[in-house]
Amino acid sequence: QLVESGGGSVQPGGSRRLSCGASGFEFDNFEMNWVRQAPGKGLEWISYISSSGNTIYYADSVKGRFTISRDNAKNSLYLQMNSLRAEDTALYFCARSPKGGHSYYPWGQGTLVTVSS
């Protein structure tokens, strides 16, 4: 099971840190991802982190502004979001992927981030 938290309203240019707590599986055996969905829009992958945390990728839309990290001792995944823009308004999901694979199961329920003045 994956449970996101940390969403809320933030002003443009502000910061927010999302968390994703994992349970029911060996967290350090799996890769993790963040995927977002703007209101009424499709799915957008935004970041990946390997099981050890040594390999990280970002979508161009968030590179340099967002930072993914994980704490395997706490079974937790994080997304630090800085310099937020109106277009970052979305429901943010964390999702698990197997080592070497990139299909996502399970997903968390999502946490909503609204960027508005």
Place this chain on the structure above:
Amino acid sequence: DIQMTQSPSSVSASVGDRVTITCRASQDIRKWVAWYQQKPGKAPKLLIFAASNLQSGVSSRFSGSGSGTDFTLTISSLQPEDFATYYCQQANSFPITFGQGTRLEIK
């Protein structure tokens, strides 16, 4: 980046119908496609991985096929709970990309 183009963008069908959704990749992605179902207000649900592998617990009404650049998701006999939005995703290389979605509506 690999573009994933889904068609149709929406389809109307009746319970019991057979429906096929297609996804075309902008370059060869071998078998690395996944399909998801999403209902309003819910997280996506993995249906198919590696083009044709049925995720555990998913109804056998769902099947996937294809390789290279052309992929299909077929629902063999629509049930009321199947009306949702479906997304393909390329799992071949970063950045991971999704199709724009296909909305399956009740006729």
